[in-house]
Amino acid sequence: MPKAESKPSEELILNAAVKVFTRKGYAGARMEEIAKEAGINRALLHYYFRDKETMFNIIFETKFKEFFTGLFGVFQSNASFTEKIRSIIDHEITVLSKHPDLARFVIMEIAQQPDRLVQFGQKLGLNPRLMLENFQKEILQNVEEGKIRPIDGRQLLMNIISICIYPFVAKPIIKTMMQMDENTFMDLMEKRKKEAYEFIINAITP
Amino acid sequence: MPKAESKPSEELILNAAVKVFTRKGYAGARMEEIAKEAGINRALLHYYFRDKETMFNIIFETKFKEFFTGLFGVFQSNASFTEKIRSIIDHEITVLSKHPDLARFVIMEIAQQPDRLVQFGQKLGLNPRLMLENFQKEILQNVEEGKIRPIDGRQLLMNIISICIYPFVAKPIIKTMMQMDENTFMDLMEKRKKEAYEFIINAITP
DNA sequence: GTCTATAGGCGGATAGAC
DNA sequence: GTCTATCCGCCTATAGAC
Known part of the structure; x- marks a missing residue:
């Protein structure tokens, strides 16, 4: 203080x-x-x-960017499919480890006022539609080549994102239920980068 | 009105x-x-x-119970390991489909005041430690029997829970980004019961 | 039980001294 | 730039008529 x-x-x-x-x-x-x-x-x-709302909007924009841009960057890269998955996991867990309340904050405030997603998304030039279509195409292609099991791209994307983000959103619950202190939790998240990757790869490998 | x-x-x-x-x-x-x-x-x-807080506590207790008890019930049953996983997924997605804001609400209010988890958990007689230990034991046993790949029980549990709950927590974001209306989203969640189960089983099968 | 009126306090915002 | 003092509206809660 x-x-x-x-x-x-x-x-x-x-x-x-x-x-x-x-x-x-x-x-x-x-x-x-x-x-x-x-x-x-x-x-x-x-x-x-000027006022509370102005202040909030400045902060929300920063946090919104922190939360979304890295993800979009990964999708737009031309790494291989599995490398993209690894990058997403690495990136998400790294960012959320550094900013404990980021995910919960952004999700909650969008839930309170869903048009903020559209508003700030446009302002930052994000294009979820394109991103998603590309990812779907890539999955389809990999399925046809027999590299991964057939799977709905939306479900796979949700699985990856869920596995990365949810533990941070529910961190207070998880810490208490699993009786972990802050360090133990962070350790577990660090290990999770590898474990989550293997889990997902196993799930989609034919 | x-x-x-x-x-x-x-x-x-x-x-x-x-x-x-x-x-x-x-x-x-x-x-x-x-x-x-x-x-x-x-x-x-x-x-x-009497007042706002009294009202809130009554409602929070109900929602807390809705959110947690089913989960604990499944863990305490003596179904097989894979059947337990199926039950958890089914139960979670069914409950959250019926109560759109349940997960977000409970998580947020616990994040605001983490001792509510202890307080209401005790009041309802939930024992997360025991639940978790049993689940860990069961995983270990299945690993030893070669039925599933070696995996940290905490990570597996987080994966299952994340896959079920996160889509509902982030529903406003997912709906917008994937350009779905309410019905499409609900459809996707219904299909998710099967898809999530297969995804997880594939991930842990040797 | 259900209403209207109002007390009382908190919190956001502004005026103005330094 | 930074402070103190103060305004004003909103929100919770209560008093009291019906």
């Missing part, structure tokens, strides 16, 4: 805001808490950012 | 409260909205249930 920083710049405030918004969500976040977290006064928040 | 019901009983209010709380979460829910949804006055909410 920094008491009297020399320069409580935008940066400092934003960091505090990220913490509070991602933990509490828009509805649960309090300007007072953000100010306290940044070690400054409430009024100063309004000096730098 | 029912205007003048004959008997706006507890039941009617609770149903309205369930809708609002599960959609908006505790922080985002408004007593006014619940009253409107039930077609009655705000004051009446306080007549039947």
Whole structure:
């Protein structure tokens, strides 16, 4: 709890805001808490950012990008099919390990207001349709070549994403139920990169 | 929007409260909205249930039970290992198809206040430790018998649960990205019971 | 039981001194 | 830029009439 920083710049405030918004969500976040977290006064928040919503949108855009762009990048690369799967898993688990509340935050706020997905997706130039079509084509091609079992591309994509993301979304539940501390959980996630990959490859290999 | 019901009983209010709380979460829910949804006055909410928190706790307990008990029941049965997996998948997807916001709601509110998991878990007499130990033992036994590949029980359990639950948690994202309407999504989930089972069985079969 | 009216407090936002 | 003081509206909760 920094008491009297020399320069409580935008940066400092934003960091505090990220913490509070991602933990509490828009509805649960309090300007007072953000100010306290940044070690400054409430009024100063309004000096730098007009209001709560403006602040939220800036943070949400950042987090939205963090959550989605890497994924899209992988799909657009021209690595082999299995290498793509490995990259997705690696990327997702790495990113979510670094940003504990990222997935839960983005999912929740989109659930609250689904048009944010369209709005921010367009703003960042993401094209889910194209991404998905390419992935489907690639699966179909691999199926025809007999490299993987026949499978609905949507189901496979959901499986991969679920396996990577869900443990972080449900982290508080999993930690308690499996009686793990933070380090044990992070260890398990690190190992999961390899284990999840093998699990999925086994599942789709004929 | 029912205007003048004959008997706006507890039941009617609770149903309205369930809708609002599960959609908006505790922080985002408004007593006014619940009253409107039930077609009655705000004051009446306080007549039947003392305050917002009391109301929330009643609903959360119900939803908590819905979310967890079936799962525990399956684990405690003495079906075969693969039958247990099938039951879990069937049960989870069936329940979550009926209660669209259940998983997101329970996960979010536990993330907001993790001790609710302990508190309500004890109240309902759930024993995650025992459940988990039994499952681990069963996996180990199956591995030794050469029936399934060697795998960390915690990872396998996470995989199964993730595959079942995540699509519902991220439903608003998935629907938009895959351009599905409600019916298409529900169809996909129904098919998923079979597809997820095969996927997992393939993954663990040597 | 169900309503209207209103108390009471919290939280977001602004004015203005320094 | 950063603070204190304060306004104002929203939301929970209660009082009290019917």
